[in-house]
Amino acid sequence: MSMLEIKNVHKSFFTYTKPRLQAGIFHRPGARKVTSELQVLRGVDLTVEKGDVVAILGPSGSGKTTLLRCLNFLETADAGQLTFDGETFDLAKASRADIARLRKKTAFVFQSYNLFRNKTALQNVTEGLIIARKMPKEQADAVGMKMLEKVGLADRADYYPRQLSGGQQQRVAIARALASDPEIIYFDEPTSALDPELTGEVLAVMRQLAEEGMTMLVVTHEMGFARNVSSKTVFMENGVVVEQAPSHEFFANPKEERTREFLRKIAHTE
Ligand SMILES: Nc1ncnc2c1ncn2[C@@H]1O[C@H](COP(=O)(O)OP(=O)(O)OP(=O)(O)O)[C@@H](O)[C@H]1O
Ligand SMILES: [Mg+2]
Incomplete structure (x- = not known):
């Protein structure tokens, strides 16, 4: 099938x-x-x-x-x-x-990243886990860090989108997609x-x-x-x-x- x-x-x-x-x-x-x-x-x-x-x-x-x-x-x-x-x-x-x-x-990655401007890279990745999936924050943060690591951005977890290059923002968006385990x-x-x-x-x-x-x-x-x-x-x-x-x-x-x-x-x- x-x-x-x-x-x-x-x-x-x-x-x-x-x-x-x-x-x-x-x-x-x-x-x-x-x-x-x-x-x-x-x-x-x-x-x-x-x-x-x-x-x-x-x-x-x-x-x-x-x-x-x-x-x-x-x-x-x-x-x-x-x-x-x-x-x-x-x-x-x-x-x-x-x-x-x-x-x-399913998860979606857009051409224009669609990150929240007022949230850090990590918060962008964990938002859906905490709000939609009701995951406890500590657990969501652990998942988020793992995903940021996967896209090579663990050291940028606390950066805001405007502090990141376009390529880095898109990688955060990919980490966010991955976090939902699609x-x-x-x-x-x-x-x-x-x-x-x-x-x-x-x-x-x-x-x-x-x-x-x-x-x-x-x-x-x-x-x-x-x-x-x-x-x-x-x-x-x-x-x-x-x-x-x-x-x-x-x-x-x-x-x-x-x-x-x-x-x-x-x-x-x-
Ligand atoms: N919300 C909308 N209202 C009216 N027309 C739309 C809307 N969204 C897309 N279209 C039209 O539908 C057609 C297909 O658009 P679509 O964005 O799916 O193309 P695409 O293959 O993704 O193109 P591109 O390679 O430029 O991104 C276009 O002619 C576009 O103008
Ligand atoms: Mg298109």
Whole structure:
């Protein structure tokens, strides 16, 4: 049985604009007009096995972030099914209890770290343990220190985010994700907000997690990571999965013309 199976995920965004006020013309207050529907996900299927590191590639706007957000209910899909450890959730209408139960097994690392600015590195890591999981502070601190050690930041436990580099902040965010002891971690472009010299330290931590068998779903533009660390690569475009294959196969022998074109373009800009 696969750890995570998602089927037929659909998501559209509607953009509304208020009718412009024109001289002499009165509009009903609050009148809204739907101007367009943007279909961002158009039937995405994906399977993740325990221990898989799945890299999701795709051009800007292809729906990668939206997909990850739907999987963790940060965004409500219009349709779709998610099966995790054999339990199936309806992505369009799961209950709060379902969502809470699923989130206990998952963690999310954002592009922009999302740390609390007024909390130290350690407090950022332990916050969820103390508040959501009701862990006694001493125990949470011990877990937190262990996780900071894992990402190489034990000596920065008492620093505030503004005293840390971007790479260090992202490593704190990874330590926070690890502290909740997740079965899978979703990463959304974890290095794309970083200066090139800082991406290496974050990728090294992710590589170490991969080697330890952590299951990860990683949206990334880092071709080196996709090629050398991930076990499986998925190429998305226009809200659908165009191609997915074991990474060595994906890069050595892409089957779809669109994938080849994407890889050629990337090769030119790297
Ligand atoms: N909350 C929203 N409201 C309206 N449109 C949205 C919203 N979120 C995303 N979109 C649109 O959905 C499309 C897909 O966005 P998404 O962020 O999922 O793309 P992406 O593949 O992650 O792109 P990138 O590589 O630039 O991060 C884009 O056209 C975006 O403008
Ligand atoms: Mg994105």
